[in-house]
Amino acid sequence: xxxxxxxxxxxxxxxxxxxxxxxxxxxxxxxxxxxxxxxxxxxxxxxxxxxxxxxxxxxxxxxxxxxxxxxxxxxxxxxxxxxxxxxxxxxxxxxxxxxxxxxxxxxxxxxxxxxxxxxxxxxxxxxxxxxxxxxxxxxxxxxxxxxxxxxxxxxxxxxxxxxxxxxxxxxxxxxxxxxxxxxxxxxxxxxxxxxxxxxxxxxxxxxxxxxxxxxxxxxxxxxxxxxxxxxxxxxxxxxxxxxxxxxxxxxxxxxxxxxxxxxxxxxxxxxxxxxxxxxxxxxxxxxxxxxxxxxxxxxxxxxxxxxxxxxxxxxxxxxxxxxxxxxxxxxxxxxxxxxxxxxxxxxxxx
Numbered sequence: 001x002x003x004x005x006x007x008x009x010x011x012x013x014x015x016x017x018x019x020x021x022x023x024x025x026x027x028x029x030x031x032x033x034x035x036x037x038x039x040x041x042x043x044x045x046x047x048x049x050x051x052x053x054x055x056x057x058x059x060x061x062x063x064x065x066x067x068x069x070x071x072x073x074x075x076x077x078x079x080x081x082x083x084x085x086x087x088x089x090x091x092x093x094x095x096x097x098x099x100x101x102x103x104x105x106x107x108x109x110x111x112x113x114x115x116x117x118x119x120x121x122x123x124x125x126x127x128x129x130x131x132x133x134x135x136x137x138x139x140x141x142x143x144x145x146x147x148x149x150x151x152x153x154x155x156x157x158x159x160x161x162x163x164x165x166x167x168x169x170x171x172x173x174x175x176x177x178x179x180x181x182x183x184x185x186x187x188x189x190x191x192x193x194x195x196x197x198x199x200x201x202x203x204x205x206x207x208x209x210x211x212x213x214x215x216x217x218x219x220x221x222x223x224x225x226x227x228x229x230x231x232x233x234x235x236x237x238x239x240x241x242x243x244x245x246x247x248x249x250x251x252x253x254x255x256x257x258x259x260x261x262x263x264x265x266x267x268x269x270x271x272x273x274x275x276x277x278x279x280x281x282x283x284x285x286x287x288x289x290x291x292x293x294x295x296x297x298x299x300x301x302x303x304x305x306x307x308x309x310x311x312x313x314x315x316x317x318x319x320x321x322x323x324x325x326x327x328x329x330x331x332x333x334x335x336x337x338x339x340x341x342x343x344x345x346x347x348x349x350x
Contacts, residue, residue, distance in 0.1 A: 021089060021331035023304075023313055023320060024072040026079060028056035028111075028327065029065035034227060037115030039147075039206055044111065044325030052115060058327035059109040059303050059348075064215045067327070071320060079329070080104065091300035091332030094350050099126065099137055100213075106137075106350050107276050109303060109327065110209040111146075118201045119233070120155055120180065120221040123214070124243040125195035132239070133216055138195045141211035142271045142278060144346060145189040146307055149204030152185040157197050157249020164241060171237065176221050181249055190270045191252055196245040208307060210348055212275050218243065265292040270346075281345040283311060291338040294347075296330050303348040304328040311341020 028046065036054020040046050046056055057065035061080035069077050083089055084103030094106050123139035130136070143154075159181045170176040180198065183191075185205055193199050198220065201207060218240035219233065227233045259266045264285040270278045281304075283292050291314070296302050306326045313320040313328065315337040322328060322343075330337065 020316065020335040021333055022072055022315055022318070022335050023328050023330045023337055024074060025070040025320065025322065026059055026067040026327045026329055027070040028058045028067055029060060031055040031057070031065065034225065034233075035114060035116040035118055035203075037113045039113040039115075040111055040325075043206070045323070046325065052113075054113060056111045057108060058111060058305060059105070059107070059329065060213075061103060061105045062108055062213055062215055069329075086331070088333070089301060089329075089331035091296070091350075092298055093300045099130065099135070105213050107303075107348065108211050108213045109305060109348060110211070111325070112143075112201060112205075112207040112209055114201045114203055114205045114207070116203045117223065119217075119219045119223075120176065120198060120200045121217050121219050122198050122240050122244045123193075123195050123218065124216055124239070126212075128243050129214065129216055132242075136216055137212045137214045139212050139214040139216055140195045140273065140275055141193045141209055142273075142276070143189075143191045143193065143201070144208045144210075144270060144278070144280075144307075145185055145187055145191075145205060146208055147187055147206040148185040148189075152204035153182045153202040154185050154191065154205065155180045155198065155200035155202070156183050156191065156193070156252055157181050157199070158246065159248060161248050162246040164246065167244070167246065168237070168241065171221060174221075174224075181251065183252060189254055192271055192273065194245075196243055197249065198244055208305060208346060210271075210276055210278050210346075220244075267347075275350070277349045279347045279349075281347050282343075283309075283339050283345065284342045285311075285340045286342050291340050293336065293338050294330060294334075295336045296332050296334045298333045300350045301332050302330040302334075304330065305346040305348065307344050307346055309341065309343035311339050311343040314338045314340060 030048035032050040033054035036052035080103040125138040129138040218236035310323040
């Protein structure tokens with residue numbers, strides 16, 4: 001992206017910010033689950049040598065897939081290691097969560113490429129996970145659909161109220177799919193998946209996922225697929241039946257979303273729950289002298305996930321280019337940061 005002449009709003013913007021909390025890029029961990037495709041490398045230039053590449057864990061301190069700092073003075077260190085050393089980067093709100101060990105984020109952010117259907121699955125809530133999974137967090141999540149082939153669907157809850165034995169029998173008889181509520185998927189859709197909701201991303205969907213910091217998945221049904229070892233992937237029926245919501249789910253409706261405009265930028269809320277808040281931000285400063293500003297307070301960090309376009313972050317005497325697929329971490333009480341470019345971002349806060 002060509003750099004334009006930029007207004008600096010006076011000399012204060014150019015002061016040396018040594019010791020201040022600056023934004024930095026993250027490098028993701030990749031996952032080669034059997035249902036994945038190639039779009040995360042093809043469309044987002046991840047350059048991760050995995051085939052398939054099903055998921056990239058863009059902002060993660062989880063032991064199963066930690067992110068690495070990819071720019072600035074901390075480049076090359078794991079995000080968890082950095083946050084253990086600099087807990088003030090998290091802010092006061094995440095640090096107040098007694099379930100989080102030192103250096104752990106409360107959230108995990110992913111890209112998901114579903115070339116094939118994911119397993120029909122369910123996640124536990126925090127209480128069950130604490131008791132049965134060594135103190136782990138549960139997993140409530142949100143999906144933002146980046147792309148979807150014609151006819152793509154997802155599983156979202158049950159069509160009718162179910163009984164435990166009825167569900168167990170349908171799993172044994174492989175008739176469970178007739179009880180599942182299937183929903184058409186379109187670009188720009190948002191789905192909130194509360195812990196306990198049976199669900200599955202369907203083949204053809206490209207998704208950004210924001211979730212609790214957990215890797216607990218209980219598979220109910222996996223289409224009798226074989227894993228890389230030539231054996232059927234394990235199911236987790238007992239635990240799944242313990243945590244699943246057997247009530248009929250309302251068909252998810254896309255909420256009314258209102259774009260709020262200001263010079264060089266428009267934004268809208270996508271999801272707000274007790275675990276995270278997600279906002280879509282559209283930046284276009286190419287014909288505008290007013291740059292979009294981001295600055296965190298002492299309460300929490302922010303994460304910017306670029307899902308389209310490109311731009312450059314400007315802070316102190318530094319510039320940090322970013323492109324589609326990049327993930328940016330802004331520490332709590334960050335230095336004032338401006339964005340120039342044309343990009344679509346998901347802004348995640350806690």
